[in-house]
Amino acid sequence: GDSVTQMEGPVTLSEEAFLTINCTYTATGYPSLFWYVQYPGEGLQLLLKATKADDKGSNKGFEATYRKETTSFHLEKGSVQVSDSAVYFCAPGVALSGGYQKVTFGIGTKLQVIP
Amino acid sequence: EPEVTQTPSHQVTQMGQEVILRCVPISNHLYFYWYRQILGQKVEFLVSFYNNEISEKSEIFDDQFSVERPDGSNFTLKIRSTKLEDSAMYFCASSERPEDYGYTFGSGTRLTVV
Numbered sequence: 001g002d003s004v005t006q007m008e009g010p011v012t013l014s015e016e017a018f019l020t021i022n023c024t025y026t027a028t029g030y031p032s033l034f035w036y037v038q039y040p041g042e043g044l045q046l047l048l049k050a051t052k053a054d055d056k057g058s059n060k061g062f063e064a065t066y067r068k069e070t071t072s073f074h075l076e077k078g079s080v081q082v083s084d085s086a087v088y089f090c091a092p093g094v095a096l097s098g099g100y101q102k103v104t105f106g107i108g109t110k111l112q113v114i115p
Numbered sequence: 116e117p118e119v120t121q122t123p124s125h126q127v128t129q130m131g132q133e134v135i136l137r138c139v140p141i142s143n144h145l146y147f148y149w150y151r152q153i154l155g156q157k158v159e160f161l162v163s164f165y166n167n168e169i170s171e172k173s174e175i176f177d178d179q180f181s182v183e184r185p186d187g188s189n190f191t192l193k194i195r196s197t198k199l200e201d202s203a204m205y206f207c208a209s210s211e212r213p214e215d216y217g218y219t220f221g222s223g224t225r226l227t228v229v
Contacts, residue, residue: 032214043206043222044158051215089158093214101213102148102171105158 006090006106013080013113021075021109023064023090032093033057033066033073034103039086047075047088080113087111117141121207121221128197128228136192136224138207147190148208148218149182151175158206164190197228 007022025031035047035057048057053068062077073090090106120139128134140147149161162172162182169182181193190209194201204225208218 032217034217036217036220044208044220046217046219049217091217093217101146102160102163103213103218104160105150107157 004090004092004104004106007109008107009087009110011109011111013111015082015113015115016079017113019075019077019080019084019111021088021090021111022072023074023106024070024072025090025092026071027092027094030068032101033064034091034093035062035064035073035075036089036091036105037086038089038108044089080111082113082115085111085113117219119207119209119219119221121205121224123224124222125225126227128226130199130228131196133193133195134197134226136194136205136207136226138190138192138209138221139188140190140207140209141211141219142188144209144211144219146210146213146218147182147184148210149192150206150208150220151203152206152223153203161192161205194226197226199228202226202228 004025032051034049036044037047038044048059050057050066056065064073064075087108087110089108091103093101093103122137147164150158152158160173162176163170179195183191204223206223207221210218
């Protein structure tokens, strides 16, 4: 069935370090791919998205490229800040019959950035 | 920016009682969802709703659960006869076109069953 594999955390980085959070997925068809972020005590926010192969989603300095050949959507940021401390969820959209789509969430990777 | 609104933010209920979690999706959205997140665990899909009917539900969404869109603006999740293991954060989400825009989530209702 459809699934998503996301690197387990927690990930602890110093401010200004480079971040990579790996994500691979299995899905039928060509799902849209999303990263969501959950800041402490808050709900889920869409961070970025890519809807087709080779698309690069970007937002707030974060990037992820839709790699169809490796079924991956790794999240990267060149220089993290303390304010980036949160849980990050890789979330492929799974196509359902009738054209609907359901987003399936990875386990989440907790990122802690220390000054 | 439009928001998905969930009420209450926190609900405490006794085991065996019924609860109704309320959501007001973004007004022009057509697709609606409920997810839950048990503390420290993954975000789990419960149900999706489109065109006034359930389009998909998970194994978790058994006969104890039901959803309604009673008045064209609210979207409710009812849990009959709550169990201790129903304690979780419940998130409502809506979307205009999920494959293009993803979902907009509400801030959640923390349900505590005692």
